[in-house]
Amino acid sequence: MRFDVVTLFPEMFAAITEHGITRRARELGLWQLSTWNPRDFTSDRHRTVDDRPFGGGPGMVLMAEPLATAVEAAHAAQRAAGFGSGRVVALSSGARPLTDERVRAWAEQGGATVLVCGRYEGIDQRFLDACVDEEISIGDFVLSGGEIAAMAVIDAVVRHLPGALKIESVADESFATGLLDASHFTRPEVWRERGVPTTLLSGHHAQIERWRREQALARTARERPDLIAAARAGGRLDERDEKFLREIAQGAGGASPPAVLNPSSAAARTAEHSV
Ligand code: 9D3
Numbered sequence: 001m002r003f004d005v006v007t008l009f010p011e012m013f014a015a016i017t018e019h020g021i022t023r024r025a026r027e028l029g030l031w032q033l034s035t036w037n038p039r040d041f042t043s044d045r046h047r048t049v050d051d052r053p054f055g056g057g058p059g060m061v062l063m064a065e066p067l068a069t070a071v072e073a074a075h076a077a078q079r080a081a082g083f084g085s086g087r088v089v090a091l092s093s094g095a096r097p098l099t100d101e102r103v104r105a106w107a108e109q110g111g112a113t114v115l116v117c118g119r120y121e122g123i124d125q126r127f128l129d130a131c132v133d134e135e136i137s138i139g140d141f142v143l144s145g146g147e148i149a150a151m152a153v154i155d156a157v158v159r160h161l162p163g164a165l166k167i168e169s170v171a172d173e174s175f176a177t178g179l180l181d182a183s184h185f186t187r188p189e190v191w192r193e194r195g196v197p198t199t200l201l202s203g204h205h206a207q208i209e210r211w212r213r214e215q216a217l218a219r220t221a222r223e224r225p226d227l228i229a230a231a232r233a234g235g236r237l238d239e240r241d242e243k244f245l246r247e248i249a250q251g252a253g254g255a256s257p258p259a260v261l262n263p264s265s266a267a268a269r270t271a272e273h274s275v
Contacts, residue, residue: 001031001161002083002112003154004074006067008049008119010035012147022155025164036074038066050120059121067127071114078112086112087133090123091146095135098153100175107160117146178231180223182215214244221245
């Protein structure tokens with residue numbers, strides 16, 4: 001798999017080439033990265049990549065020509081490396097957010113992609129119309145540019161490539177099950193007077209599995225009730241799950257504060273722990 005990133009800040013991509021799972025996967029040859037700086041595709045003395053918006057307004061707009069020339073260079077390199085000219089995807093704050101489903105499909109499809117990172121107020125619309133196949137965002141919040149979003153996308157896709165993970169993490173299934181993860185604990189068994197849920201120390205694997213399932217159900221019901229509805233609609237909840245959800249809905253009453261005001265329900269959890 002190959003990513004060619006059009007960016008004014010190529011050095012930022014060291015974050016994924018020099019660290020962690022993405023670094024290892026790249027060293028294993030599972031994916032390649034090249035960066036293309038629009039500044040290197042300018043022809044004026046000042047290497048200008050941006051200009052003031054027609055119609056007025058704050059900030060600067062990335063000019064079409066340096067971006068288009070950079071994309072063409074990226075495509076030529078993709079072809080030379082034995083990939084076809086890949087899809088061109090722009091990271092845009094104004095697009096639909098990427099989903100886990102599309103990330104998995106992307107990893108499965110493989111091949112080459114050109115990612116175009118915006119900066120400043122935005123990108124000349126004519127470049128987007130003429131050269132870009134798709135625009136994606138990573139969520140409804142404002143970043144300073146497309147680079148961190150591009151790295152998030154690459155990270156999300158690469159970890160799905162066969163061989164990228166040392167262990168096929170159960171946590172990775174969290175979106176596959178459609179539920180949030182259960183809590184995790186490690187040594188020491190008591191930390192600052194806080195114990196570990198006794199079930200996890202019991203060695204009863206079936207009980208541990210059930211405890212984790214119920215933790216996941218409870219956390220998801222509290223933090224992301226929309227995911228409970230989706231799991232139900234997708235037939236991913238069995239009768240035991242539904243019974244547990246009815247029980248916690250009873251217990252929750254109407255008086256509990258919104259989850260966001262209840263810092264991870266640490267106090268409630270501690271009460272049932274081993275210390
Ligand atoms: C303050 C400027 N904004 C006016 C509403 C427009 C704007 C321009 C450029 C907002 C963000 C950006 C830079 N962001 C991205 O390029 C970006 C992004 C994001 O901000 N959030 C989530 N996903 C993405 S993908 C690219």
